[in-house]
Amino acid sequence: MKDYRISRREALLLGGSALIQSLLPLPVIDEIKENHVPRMRLAAGPGESLQRVLLLYDSADPLSQMLYPQISMALDYAKIAHDDADIGPDARVADPSSYSAVAVAAESIWRLSDEEALKIKEYVAGGGNLAVLVRAWNPVLREVFGIQDRQEPEGILIESGLRFVADFFPGLQGLALEKQYVGMFSAMAATTVDGVQVLATSGDGQYPLLWRHKFGRGRVLYWNMDLLADREFRGFAVQSVLDVHTSAVMAIANVGLFHVDDFPAPASTRKLEPVAGEYDMSVVDFYYKVWFPDMMRLARKYGLHYLWIIPFNYNGLVEPPWDFDQWVHAKIELNGQEVPFCVYMSHQVAQGEHELALHGYDHQSLRLDWWMRDGIGEEEARRNMVSALKEAHQRWQEDSMGPLPFSYVPPNNLYDAAGLEALHEAFPSVKVVGGMYMGDFEHGGSREFGPEPWNDDLFSIPRWTHGYFDEPFTRLVALSELNMFGVWTHFVHPDDIFNTKSNYPTEDEPRNPYEAPWRGDPSDPNDGMFDQLDHLLDWNQEHYPWLRWMTTQEAYTEFVNYFDTDAAFSLGDDGITISLSKHPTYLLVRLNDGRKLDLMHVTNAQIINIHAGETYTQYVLKCMGQEVRLGLLASGV
Structure with a gap:
């Protein structure tokens, strides 16, 4: 050999x-x-x-x-x-x-x-x-x-x-x-x-x-x-x-999630490129006057339901006293008054069909080794994690930010079992941890959808793609997740535009490697980061119009029901039978031999989408009961 x-x-x-x-x-x-x-x-x-x-x-x-x-x-x-x-x-x-x-x-x-x-x-x-x-x-x-x-x-x-x-x-x-x-x-x-x-x-x-x-x-x-x-x-x-x-069936959860990490969050009052050259605005004014309105335009255009993920500070504190100076530092002018940017935006972003999530008291990963420094021992580090999170809990309520968070997204996509224990103690409202599908399992990465392996009280919903740029690798990973079980989980940061080699010379892989503007040249539909994201979402809508965008709390219920349901598929020349053990789900049916579904003989299912490929026809259906029967028409009928 x-x-x-x-x-x-x-x-x-x-x-x-x-x-x-x-x-x-x-x-x-x-x-x-x-x-x-x-x-x-x-x-x-x-x-x-x-x-x-x-x-x-x-x-x-x-x-x-x-x-x-x-x-x-x-x-x-x-x-x-x-x-x-x-x-x-x-x-x-x-x-x-x-x-x-x-x-x-x-x-x-x-x-x-x-x-x-x-x-x-x-x-x-x-x-x-x-x-x-x-x-x-x-x-x-x-x-x-x-x-x-x-x-x-x-x-x-x-x-x-x-x-x-x-x-x-x-x-x-x-x-x-x-x-x-x-x-x-x-x-x-x-x-x-x-x-x-x-x-x-x-x-x-x-x-x-x-x-x-x-x-x-x-x-x-x-x-x-x-x-x-x-x-x-x-x-x-x-x-x-x-x-x-010749004919085949798969189940799909049919869930689309869009996360916005680090917003609202403490923002700089300085002017930074490339926004300074394009808009002559400070970072905080850009977020308030340009970035946020544009993101809401995308939400309305594509039916997105954002998860806004809030860190209260970037102060790096790992022991008390805790403060919220950065949270209230940046101000915006509203109705002739100066108001704290973060507090005001936290009220705005949760309006409508969006939700708030926790990123942490600050941007420190909930890992013991991140909190054991300057002579701090393990037990003290555990207490400090809980203490900081409880301060965030109190601030959430003091600033009238609405229902306590249902989801937590780990800063730097890192955490450990002790960090999750501290999180659950301080925020028992949190049920979802939004980590990453990639990375080191021992550092909180390489997560599957389902129960969090380090804490039975938490459910893992890993993110698969990120960023604004419509690039081939992003499409590859999105296509794989969509075609694995009908899910796309994506996230961005508002400060991705500032993460350039010019602003961060030591950054190995800046999130804006092309130093692209936000909108850029109006004559070039793909020039700016906003345009790139719009193009990526438009591509998804063209090919996967059936995808249901929803809040992460809604997705939690969908995933729990999906994984709690078993399925069996029986294939025949004239029909297909689907049996579900518990909850009705969505189905993707693929016919590769010229046959078609008999739309007059579909029992216990609604047809959501039909896609005619070059050599196949694909159907997405919503089950309305635990047994679905689909009639088939011979090729050419």
């Missing part, structure tokens, strides 16, 4: 990228198997078969150890039933005949004997479906994969990026990711057989990296790369499984 099969971490050492550097600590395979809750089983109706995937992985293969957890978790989010089979110990394949599809999450499929590989070949030839989620080789399966080469193709490293050239799912066609986003990744210099449909190529167009293929009566999708080992590609794995079925 050739030794080109480098891992994603080895690729990092060779090339490196922002994407690969964000690789997250993955749960070990035993933990994945322990935490995986099998989807509910039901008997298929007459003429129907259950949608259930056989997921092949190899516990002894380093790449599969990274790839398999991502695929398994992604399918669980989408409530796609799957049985997971380890081919590592004896290189044997379970009988695939009872499954609607087989998904391969192990490049070591080359270890299969001819007899074992023939199980897969005969399964696909007879009408089975196969999603190969990593570049893999087996001589018996090369024709199944759509590979013409008789010998194993040469292993290569792709340095020119990744380009999606065809319609795989909404919003993806045309997306090009340069090396700075995906780094250097491995593939095979494979020649495809005639008739395959190439969906993605290397950035230079030289190598096919994703294609569809028909073998016998079966459908095949092949990923000639190893990028699906990254969390940023989870939604692509889900859609790959849907793509190989």
